[in-house]
Amino acid sequence: KAGVTQTPRYLIKTRGQQVTLSCSPISGHRSVSWYQQTPGQGLQFLFEYFSETQRNKGNFPGRFSGRQFSNSRSEMNVSTLELGDSALYLCASKNRENEKLFFGSGTQLSVL
Amino acid sequence: GESVGLHLPTLSVQEGDNSIINCAYSNSASDYFIWYKQESGKGPQFIIDIRSNMDKRQGQRVTVLLNKTVKHLSLQIAATQPGDSAVYFCAENYRGYGQNFVFGPGTRLSVLP
Numbered sequence: 001k002a003g004v005t006q007t008p009r010y011l012i013k014t015r016g017q018q019v020t021l022s023c024s025p026i027s028g029h030r031s032v033s034w035y036q037q038t039p040g041q042g043l044q045f046l047f048e049y050f051s052e053t054q055r056n057k058g059n060f061p062g063r064f065s066g067r068q069f070s071n072s073r074s075e076m077n078v079s080t081l082e083l084g085d086s087a088l089y090l091c092a093s094k095n096r097e098n099e100k101l102f103f104g105s106g107t108q109l110s111v112l
Numbered sequence: 113g114e115s116v117g118l119h120l121p122t123l124s125v126q127e128g129d130n131s132i133i134n135c136a137y138s139n140s141a142s143d144y145f146i147w148y149k150q151e152s153g154k155g156p157q158f159i160i161d162i163r164s165n166m167d168k169r170q171g172q173r174v175t176v177l178l179n180k181t182v183k184h185l186s187l188q189i190a191a192t193q194p195g196d197s198a199v200y201f202c203a204e205n206y207r208g209y210g211q212n213f214v215f216g217p218g219t220r221l222s223v224l225p
Contacts (some may be wrong), residue, residue, distance in 0.1 A: 004155075033212065033213075035215075039120075042201075042215060042217050042218060043156075043201065043215035043218075044215065045212045045213070048212055056212045058212070060145070090155050090156070092155075098144050098205060100145070100146055100158050100161055101146070101158075101203075101213060102158065103148075103155035103156045103157070104155050105154055105155045106154075106155050108171075
């Protein structure tokens with residue numbers, strides 16, 4: 001079974017731009033979560049999608065949004081990029097509630 | 113976010129020794145815990161998990177201990193190898209905010225030859 005796949009692997013943007021990141025979960029997994037990882041704040045939860053619906057949301061501004069498609073693939077979007085948005089964005093999928101998360105390799109976003 | 117600003121603690125161990133990595137979790141209602149290993153340039157990789165109805169679970173060369181009284185989790189790695197060098201995170205299934213996982217700040221394990 002293929003693991004969680006995230007694209008692109010690296011991204012460079014400038015302040016004020018927007019960006020879309022993509023995640024394909026493990027086949028059969030319907031839950032997709034997104035995390036932001038920075039050296040200063042560690043791993044922070046952004047949101048979780050299940051069956052195309054946002055089920056949980058972390059404490060991030062509205063510039064961060066996401067969606068999930070009928071095939072469970074998910075995208076997250078960040079609008080009006082700020083320097084502080086530079087981070088590794090990780091996607092994770094799981095099969096059922098209260099089960100372990102499987103992570104992708106992440107998208108490294110640099111905002112200049 | 114829920115994580116606090118952090119300085120990543122480092123644990124240095126000699127190759128072949130046992131390693132113990134500790135983690136304090138925040139929510140007494142959390143009922144599921146996971147240890148992850150993250151190598152440079154990669155996403156976190158599952159190591160071992162434990163549910164709150166247990167206080168110990170063993171895997172291959174790894175053991176997780178759970179002390180619910182003091183909200184403490186530990187990961188023991190036996191006969192530490194160079195390939196074990198990585199950052200280790202504990203995660204709790206934080207029932208206070210639905211079903212999302214909250215991660216600890218991480219510990220960097222360095223294995224000395």
